[in-house]
Amino acid sequence: MNLKNILLHSSALAILALGMSLVMLTNGIDLSVGSLVSLVSIVTAGLLGSKFGVLFAIFSGILTASFFGIFSGIIISRIKLPPFIVTLGTMVITASLALVLCGGETLYWEKNWFNTIALKYFFGVPILFCIVSIFFILIMLLIHYTSFGSYIYGIGSNEEALRLCGVKVKLYKTLVYLLSGCFASVAGIMLTSRIASGNPIIGMGYEFEAIAAAAIGGISFIGGKGNPAFAFLSAVTITMLTNGLGLMGFTTPWQYCGIGAILVFGMFLNRILAKVSLPER
Amino acid sequence: MRRNDILLRFALLIILAILIFLVNPNFGKPANLINILRQGALLYILAIGMTIVILTGGIDLSNGAVLALSSCVAAIAMERGLPIMVGIIISLAIGMICGFVNGVLVTQVKIPPFITTFAMMYFARGLAYIFSHGRIIYGFEKSFRFIGTGNIFGIPMPVIFSLLLLFIFYIVLEYTSFGVNIYAVGSNSESSRLVGINVKKVRIIAYLLSGFLSAFAGLIYTARLNAAEPVVGASFPLDAIAAVIIGGTSIVGGEGNLFGSAIGVLICTVIINGMNLMGISSLWQQFVIGSIILIIITTQTYTKSAKINIPILRSRKIESFEK
Numbered sequence: 001m002n003l004k005n006i007l008l009h010s011s012a013l014a015i016l017a018l019g020m021s022l023v024m025l026t027n028g029i030d031l032s033v034g035s036l037v038s039l040v041s042i043v044t045a046g047l048l049g050s051k052f053g054v055l056f057a058i059f060s061g062i063l064t065a066s067f068f069g070i071f072s073g074i075i076i077s078r079i080k081l082p083p084f085i086v087t088l089g090t091m092v093i094t095a096s097l098a099l100v101l102c103g104g105e106t107l108y109w110e111k112n113w114f115n116t117i118a119l120k121y122f123f124g125v126p127i128l129f130c131i132v133s134i135f136f137i138l139i140m141l142l143i144h145y146t147s148f149g150s151y152i153y154g155i156g157s158n159e160e161a162l163r164l165c166g167v168k169v170k171l172y173k174t175l176v177y178l179l180s181g182c183f184a185s186v187a188g189i190m191l192t193s194r195i196a197s198g199n200p201i202i203g204m205g206y207e208f209e210a211i212a213a214a215a216i217g218g219i220s221f222i223g224g225k226g227n228p229a230f231a232f233l234s235a236v237t238i239t240m241l242t243n244g245l246g247l248m249g250f251t252t253p254w255q256y257c258g259i260g261a262i263l264v265f266g267m268f269l270n271r272i273l274a275k276v277s278l279p280e281r
Numbered sequence: 282m283r284r285n286d287i288l289l290r291f292a293l294l295i296i297l298a299i300l301i302f303l304v305n306p307n308f309g310k311p312a313n314l315i316n317i318l319r320q321g322a323l324l325y326i327l328a329i330g331m332t333i334v335i336l337t338g339g340i341d342l343s344n345g346a347v348l349a350l351s352s353c354v355a356a357i358a359m360e361r362g363l364p365i366m367v368g369i370i371i372s373l374a375i376g377m378i379c380g381f382v383n384g385v386l387v388t389q390v391k392i393p394p395f396i397t398t399f400a401m402m403y404f405a406r407g408l409a410y411i412f413s414h415g416r417i418i419y420g421f422e423k424s425f426r427f428i429g430t431g432n433i434f435g436i437p438m439p440v441i442f443s444l445l446l447l448f449i450f451y452i453v454l455e456y457t458s459f460g461v462n463i464y465a466v467g468s469n470s471e472s473s474r475l476v477g478i479n480v481k482k483v484r485i486i487a488y489l490l491s492g493f494l495s496a497f498a499g500l501i502y503t504a505r506l507n508a509a510e511p512v513v514g515a516s517f518p519l520d521a522i523a524a525v526i527i528g529g530t531s532i533v534g535g536e537g538n539l540f541g542s543a544i545g546v547l548i549c550t551v552i553i554n555g556m557n558l559m560g561i562s563s564l565w566q567q568f569v570i571g572s573i574i575l576i577i578i579t580t581q582t583y584t585k586s587a588k589i590n591i592p593i594l595r596s597r598k599i600e601s602f603e604k
Contacts, residue, residue, distance in 0.1 A: 075575070075579070079579055079582060080582070081578055081579065081582065082531075082532050082533065084532045085526050085532055085574060085578055086575065086578075088519070088522065088523065088526065088571075088574060089571045089572070089574040089575040089578075090571065090575075091571070092519070092523065092567040092568070092570055092571035092574070093567070093568050093571035093572060093575075095567055096564060096565060096566070096567035096568035096571065097568060099564040099567075100562070100564045100565060100568065103564075104564060208342070208399050211395060211396075211399075212396055212399055212400075215393060215395070215396050216396075221393045221395065252410070253407045253408075253409075253410035253411045253415070254407060254411065255407070256403045256404070256406050256407025256410065257403070257404050257407035257408060257411070258407075259400075259403045259407075260400040260401060260402070260403035260404030260405075260407065261400070261404065263396055263399065263400035263403070264386060264390075264392060264396075264397065264400045267390075267392040267393070267396050267397075268390055268392065271390070271391060271392075
């Protein structure tokens with residue numbers, strides 16, 4: 001039962017880590033995902049309360065996040081500004097928009113099938129985690145079997161060389177941020193369904209957790225190195241360890257200390273493993 | 282950082298101030314201006330540390346949590362009846378220890394600064410809760426509160442402290458070899474190492490200074506509120522980073538200066554103050570600050586070719602370390 005719970009809880013972080021790892025592979029970073037989760041939660045919940053129907057609400061949520069993903073992507077690739085600064089800008093803008101749209105309050109709607117979807121299980125696996133797994137498989141196929149996948153690694157390793165080879169680097173860079181925005185919207189919709197309300201600060205801090213999960217999963221901060229699969233796994237592992245700390249009877253303050261220690265230890269382990277398997281030179 | 286980058290920011294600050302003044306003349310009252318400085322002082326002290334760390338090519342997400350931890354410990358020490366000086370020293374020492382641990386993890390264990398300081402954020406926040414048992418510690422002696430609430434010739438103490446720190450760290454960055462090393466390490470750490478700069482030492486000291494300044498800001502914060510609590514400062518790291526970026530410091534390091542950060546902090550504070558005066562909902566504040574970040578950075582890339590030369594705004598950039 002607890003294992004199901006862990007999978008349910010880790011699904012949002014796992015999909016965010018997946019999107020973040022793609023961005024980080026292109027030598028970028030996306031700080032806006034956490035706020036996008038909040039914004040999508042508000043947009044979806046707000047539209048669920050209206051008469052347009054559930055699918056329209058979900059679609060609008062995805063569209064909102066995609067818009068901001070493309071927005072950051074275009075600024076980063078066309079004007080060539082540092083991703084950190086651009087996504088920091090979109091992060092605070094979207095965080096503020098989420099608060100403005102709902103007036104700082106939690107949104108509720110009349111119960112429908114959207115509320116229960118998060119609590120359903122498919123052969124004992126939470127539906128949400130199944131959705132995340134589908135995305136995971138798609139991304140794995142994308143990375144390993146399409147040219148877009150190799151371009152992602154190429155942009156991270158040597159963008160200039162790839163551009164000189166005639167690859168539309170700007171387009172692919174924008175696409176990566178679009179994907180990250182889409183994944184943020186999926187996470188936002190899943191969280192909205194799970195807590196059955198729209199919360200303007202629900203995504204706070206998710207961006208850093210996703211970055212941490214990706215980094216512990218071995219994605220390099222300078223791009224071009226790492227496998228999104230490990231980012232995905234480390235997101236689940238981090239949730240599991242945090243959950244474990246709670247089960248072992250640690251109070252919240254000690255859990256905070258524990259998470260800090262886990263992060264440092266994870267990175268340390270990661271470095272040792274990298275040395276063992278891939279000796280430098 | 283180029284001269285016209287600072288001029289651009291200064292012009293933006295003036296334009297913003299004039300606009301707000303035209304909408305609401307109360308903005309120009311001396312009391313309000315001093316209030317802006319007082320509000321900005323705390324953020325500026327954090328921004329100094331953040332600027333130094335970012336100049337070396339790192340980042341410090343832990344300063345809010347370190348602020349909470351050090352102020353809680355100092356408050357507990359004073360509550361138990363220890364002398365004020367001891368409380369202050371303990372608090373600054375804790376800030377420096379946290380910074381030192383950050384620095385060692387970044388340089389020796391080679392964990393990326395982003396993850397190290399993020400982990401430290403959790404760790405320090407957890408310790409702050411553990412030490413304070415989650416309660417608010419309040420009621421300090423008058424002499425301690427003076428550093429947060431006192432005035433000298435009508436100027437609030439936090440402002441005096443931040444000006445003093447600006448002066449000290451300006452001298453350090455511009456006129457000492459340590460300052461030159463910071464810029465060098467941020468521009469190109471490998472060639473800095475090859476010319477014999479102790480890169481690790483420079484980085485560790487940068488994080489240590491950031492921790493020290495966080496603790497210092499924590500003391501002022503505690504003295505001003507007359508209370509210390511473990512939840513403060515969750516938004517401080519991003520506020521400080523936003524101010525530093527608006528101030529024109531390059532996020533990859535090696536470029537930028539403290540005057541820029543001062544202007545960045547003032548821009549943020551003036552916007553928040555002005556929006557409050559105009560009666561705009563506080564929910565919009567972040568939206569405006571985010572837009573300012575995007576607009577100013579975009580403008581900066583297009584004004585690079587413009588030539589405006591004012592010697593007093595000279596800032597150092599080590600050309601020989603450029604790739």
